[in-house]
Amino acid sequence: MDSAIESEHPQGVPVEPPWGSLGRDFTLGVVSLGSKLILRWLNTYNTTNLATLEEIVRHRPDGTGLLTVCNHTSTLDDPVVMSNLMPWHFFASESHHMGNRWSLCAREICYKSKLLGQFFLSGKTLPIERGQGLGQPAMQTAAQLLARGDWVHLFPEGRVSFSGRLQACRWGVGKLICDAVTQSGRDPVIVPFYHSGMARIMPEHGRIPRVGQTVAVTVGEPIDVSDLTCQCHEAGNTQVWKELTERICSKLHALEEAAPPNPDQQSERQLSPGHADAHIEKQDPVLPEH
Structure with a gap:
């Protein structure tokens, strides 16, 4: 899937690869190779309906964005799961098709130094600011990327769920869709998927990925939201943001x-000593709660 016209640079935060197009190929290629090593060689990886997603990534109409959404159970969900949704050569050849996903990461984690920020931007990850709300530059840029036909991935829960169950989704995903539709005049393709087992590979407080585990990815069918996105032109219509989020x-x-x-x-941690304060969840600021 080719991106939209390269001269149409989104406003908000930079998206150009800091080390050039070959640097982006190298970054995505190396990260995806390491992720495949973890998931496919050191662990067991099963998928259901993955071909549906791959077909959409490669062959959706020009200018039609792709939004993928999934649950969030470990700090390695992206890049490890995301890097196993497509073949390795798709990542290493980014400069030829510009079709890999854009993601979001807290600035204080992924952009805490200039070099680290360049690495994550080279890997198509935008910096999000805690407490800056839904109108911040990274969210605006993500909407513009989706509007021009790129692939954007979000975790609608906006945080890691240590309970293992899907938590409440936040309205930011609905606003992102509406912003993209308002700018482009067309609906993005929205594909949900659910993964199981990543918390066993990288549990809470883990530092080194575990081996011998099983991860399963179940891809759903595209979500039709056309009956809701027709209301997106109404400025400040937070109700449609809510309804879009609820459907997803x-x-x-x-x-x-x-x-x-x-x-x-x-x-598990209730049964372990020394975790009296571990009930406090790590919040991801990408999609603030309503």
Whole structure:
């Protein structure tokens, strides 16, 4: 899937690769290779309906954006799961098709130094600011990228769920869709998927990925939101943001019920000494709660 016209640079935060197009190829290629090593060689990886997503990534109409959404159970979900959704050569040849996903990461984690920020931007990851709300530059840029036909990935929960169950989704995903539709005049393709087992590979407080585990990815069918996006032109219509978010979250819940369960790390740490304050969840600022 080719991106839209290269001269149309989104406003907000930079998107150009700091080390050039070959640097972006190298970054994505190396990260995806390491991720495939973790998931496919050191662990077991199973998928359901993955061909549907790959077909959409490669062959959706020019100028039509792709928004993928999934649950969030470990700090390695992206890049490890995301890097296993497509073949390795798709990542290493980014400069030829510009079709890899854009993601979001907290600035204080991914951009805490100039070199680290360049690495993550080279890997198509935008910096999000805690507490800056839905109108911040990274969210504006993500909407512009989606509007011009790029692939954007979000975790609608906006945080890691240590309970293993899907948590409440935040309205930011609905606003992102509306902003993109308002700018482009067309709906993006929205594809949900649910993954199980990543919390066993990288549990809470983990530092080194574990081996011998099983991860399953279940891809859902595209979500039709055309009956809602027709209302996106109404400025400040937060109700449609809410309804879009609820529809997406309901599809994720349906996938969750059909997929293998994720471990409840909250229960596990209640049985372990020294975790009296571990009930405090790590918040991701990407999609603030309503």
